[in-house]
Amino acid sequence: MIGARRVLVVDDDPAIRFVCRFNLDVAGIEVVEASDGEQAIELLREEDVDLVLLDVMMPRRDGWEVAGELAASADEQPPIVFLTARTEPADRRRAAELGAVGYVTKPFDPVELVAGIPRILEAVERGERDRLLREVLGEEP
Amino acid sequence: MTSDTLAAADVDRALTLARRLQLLSQKLAETRTPQDVLDAVLETGLQAAGASRGLIAVLDATGESIEIAASRGYRETTMAEWRSFPLRDDLPLSRAVIRLEPVFIRSQQERDETFPALRGRSEDGHALTCLPLVVEGRAIGGLVLSFPHDEEFDEERRRFKVALAHQVAQALERTRLFEAEQRLRQRMTFLAQAGYVLASSLDYRDTLARVAQLAVPDLADWCGVDMLSDDATEIERVAVAHVDPEMVAWANELGRRHKPRVDASHGVPKVIRTQEPELVPVITDDLLVVASEGDPTLLELLRRLDLRSAITVPLVARERSLGALTLVRTGDAASYTHADLELALDLAQRAAQAVDNALLQQQTQRQADAARALAHVADAVVMLDERGIVRYWNRATETLTGISATEVLGKVCTEVPGWAELAAAVPVDEGTRTTVVPLSTESGERWLSARAVGFDTGVVYALRDITDEHELERLRSEFVATASHELRTPLAAIYGAIRSLRRTDVDMKAVHRDAFLSMIETEAERLRILVDQLLIAGRLDAGAVALSPVTVSLPPLVEEVVRAAEITAPSSISFDYRPDGASAVVADPGALRQVLASLVDNAVKYSPDGGSITIRAEQGSDRVTITVEDQGLGIRPDLQKRIFEKFFRADPQLRRGVGGTGLGLYIASALVERMGGRISVASAEGSGSTFSVELDGSASQ
Numbered sequence: 007m008i009g010a011r012r013v014l015v016v017d018d019d020p021a022i023r024f025v026c027r028f029n030l031d032v033a034g035i036e037v038v039e040a041s042d043g044e045q046a047i048e049l050l051r052e053e054d055v056d057l058v059l060l061d062v063m064m065p066r067r068d069g070w071e072v073a074g075e076l077a078a079s080a081d082e083q084p085p086i087v088f089l090t091a092r093t094e095p096a097d098r099r100r101a102a103e104l105g106a107v108g109y110v111t112k113p114f115d116p117v118e119l120v121a122g123i124p125r126i127l128e129a130v131e132r133g134e135r136d137r138l139l140r141e142v143l144g145e146e147p
Numbered sequence: 148m149t150s151d152t153l154a155a156a157d158v159d160r161a162l163t164l165a166r167r168l169q170l171l172s173q174k175l176a177e178t179r180t181p182q183d184v185l186d187a188v189l190e191t192g193l194q195a196a197g198a199s200r201g202l203i204a205v206l207d208a209t210g211e212s213i214e215i216a217a218s219r220g221y222r223e224t225t226m227a228e229w230r231s232f233p234l235r236d237d238l239p240l241s242r243a244v245i246r247l248e249p250v251f252i253r254s255q256q257e258r259d260e261t262f263p264a265l266r267g268r269s270e271d272g273h274a275l276t277c278l279p280l281v282v283e284g285r286a287i288g289g290l291v292l293s294f295p296h297d298e299e300f301d302e303e304r305r306r307f308k309v310a311l312a313h314q315v316a317q318a319l320e321r322t323r324l325f326e327a328e329q330r331l332r333q334r335m336t337f338l339a340q341a342g343y344v345l346a347s348s349l350d351y352r353d354t355l356a357r358v359a360q361l362a363v364p365d366l367a368d369w370c371g372v373d374m375l376s377d378d379a380t381e382i383e384r385v386a387v388a389h390v391d392p393e394m395v396a397w398a399n400e401l402g403r404r405h406k407p408r409v410d411a412s413h414g415v416p417k418v419i420r421t422q423e424p425e426l427v428p429v430i431t432d433d434l435l436v437v438a439s440e441g442d443p444t445l446l447e448l449l450r451r452l453d454l455r456s457a458i459t460v461p462l463v464a465r466e467r468s469l470g471a472l473t474l475v476r477t478g479d480a481a482s483y484t485h486a487d488l489e490l491a492l493d494l495a496q497r498a499a500q501a502v503d504n505a506l507l508q509q510q511t512q513r514q515a516d517a518a519r520a521l522a523h524v525a526d527a528v529v530m531l532d533e534r535g536i537v538r539y540w541n542r543a544t545e546t547l548t549g550i551s552a553t554e555v556l557g558k559v560c561t562e563v564p565g566w567a568e569l570a571a572a573v574p575v576d577e578g579t580r581t582t583v584v585p586l587s588t589e590s591g592e593r594w595l596s597a598r599a600v601g602f603d604t605g606v607v608y609a610l611r612d613i614t615d616e617h618e619l620e621r622l623r624s625e626f627v628a629t630a631s632h633e634l635r636t637p638l639a640a641i642y643g644a645i646r647s648l649r650r651t652d653v654d655m656k657a658v659h660r661d662a663f664l665s666m667i668e669t670e671a672e673r674l675r676i677l678v679d680q681l682l683i684a685g686r687l688d689a690g691a692v693a694l695s696p697v698t699v700s701l702p703p704l705v706e707e708v709v710r711a712a713e714i715t716a717p718s719s720i721s722f723d724y725r726p727d728g729a730s731a732v733v734a735d736p737g738a739l740r741q742v743l744a745s746l747v748d749n750a751v752k753y754s755p756d757g758g759s760i761t762i763r764a765e766q767g768s769d770r771v772t773i774t775v776e777d778q779g780l781g782i783r784p785d786l787q788k789r790i791f792e793k794f795f796r797a798d799p800q801l802r803r804g805v806g807g808t809g810l811g812l813y814i815a816s817a818l819v820e821r822m823g824g825r826i827s828v829a830s831a832e833g834s835g836s837t838f839s840v841e842l843d844g845s846a847s848q
Contacts, residue, residue, distance in 0.1 A: 019636060021666045025643030028663075032653050063632065065755040091635035094628065112639030115646050 010056035017061040029116040043067030062090040073104040167195035175318035185217030198292035205288035243277040274298030278312035345501035359388035367474035374470035428482040460495040464503030527610040637670035694735035702726040719757025729766035733843040745811040746775040754779030771844030791816040
């Protein structure tokens, strides 16, 4: 089973970051935090992470821009799971287009979210893009 | 007898004849009708000529037979036999008329020898003369004089009789001309009257009723007008006139009980169908029996009407049958002639023209009314013909598009800016489907609710400008999305905290527990504020917010607002309140707290890089101005007016992450307005904003 050692949590709401950090900690995963998109991009240039939990609506550069930046980058980039209050199908499609491997809508169960990380990483490892895409789009597997 | 006495007697006789001729001439001059002429000739002329019996005959209209117009002295039986006869050279009168020469017959013996055809058919007698009545070299008839004795007809007598005939012919022609002129004058008067009546009303039923009235009694004893229904399935009697008003009721009764069938083989339906007039000079009982079609009640009614002669003429306009006009004479009135038929045709033609005009006028009027109405409707209405050429472009369309009718009328629609796209987007049907389409205009994009109705000769577009509604709808759905997002974010923190607290697999430290609990507390408060805002906005819309202005001391209220803001604001933001300005204001305390909290909250949100937020209260002559100044992002000049609109958010994509419901400033401005104050903003993009609230400050002084 593939596990994550390091996860980047990007959200402008400190409460959400705190909830994520606590539950990732418990699972033995190291947490890196960013409170806006710009910070996230800077961090990712220097740090290696196994996964990004990414909010959409944030100051400065939003989650779409962060994902866009990563997708456009030549280097291999960590997989992205969106963690957002945006629930429109159009948002899910946009996330899928940006290559996200997960789409979690707020409010969310942090325990379930953390428990699901290995499954997502496994699917990424196996190259199960279609399955991940369907999940991002909110379609039944 | 000496030659002198003879001569004297001759002179006497000549004088007497001349006097008689003169007397006749005078009498003839006074005659007005052919009958007058005959009377004068047969009274005075017979004496003048020394004749005992006489008759005047005239050529009929065909010129092929002779009719006896008047006679005196002959037996009735003879006259009955000779009332009318064809021109034949073997009869003395005929010969005179044909040859334009007088015929003198000295005795009955000569008569029977020369004209054997007369033998046994004419009365016995003596001398006889038949004189042609000639006008301008053309025979119009003949004069017959019979003498009580044989007669030699000397030259003088012959000349006298020819002169007599000449006078008679002139007089007769004159009276005939006079009568014709009279008839013509009557006819002209009638038609002129008809023309006046027909032109006087645009209600064709009214017109036809008056025409019917006009025809009675001069032209008919009763007159009826029947009209064909628009779908040509029914014939309706629309007007009846009768010399006897009581008979109108009878005629109406007849019309009601026996509506003519459109396909009937006779009478009004046939005339309407064939557009051929019908003249029945004499209505016989046999005809009534046929017309009643075996209906004894109808036959009884028809007999009661005492019909004698009838004319039915079609009312035809532009080759279309509109109906028929029927003229009827009753009792012992004269039969209708072809002259009457012609008059009736003339009348019908005028009546049909008038009805057609009235119908056209009605139609034009309706179209004009419709056009006037269309010009004034709020919806834009555009009509294109089958070739796509703009034929109608009302005022609302001009306002909507900024393009005047004169610019586009007659142009192909695709040449009109924005129209090609619109025509492509709006399906043409019966106008039941509404399509919402954008239209680019000089003043920007407008949103239209469009319907297109296709008809024979083009398409009519009805366009309603729903830009405002569309924008409101867009803002509303955006608001729902934003509200959902705003509500979900604190909910996510609360739910996340609770799920973490409930973990049994983890031994949670007290510090974490406390952090989660205060998170729940704070986020619940954030939710409450959001829900309050939504409620307040709803109540403001419903006009259900009651405010009670009192004198409010400013320093404690502002300090309370600042303290509340400090709790949630990032540490990069500092607050600066200088309570040295105005100290009191007239306002509703709750509303004022809400307004200031909104402005301060807004200043925090739009200062992502931190900075100082300064609150001041300045005393004017009778107003207090409270300002909230930040050093944040600022607001673009074109958005500064709109930020107080409901649901409007300066940064709707939240690209800068400044969350909000789009209600804070809307609520603040609505509350300030209800307190009789004014809210405004001064800002430069990138260098902060200053919001000002002006309120009644009389309490401070």
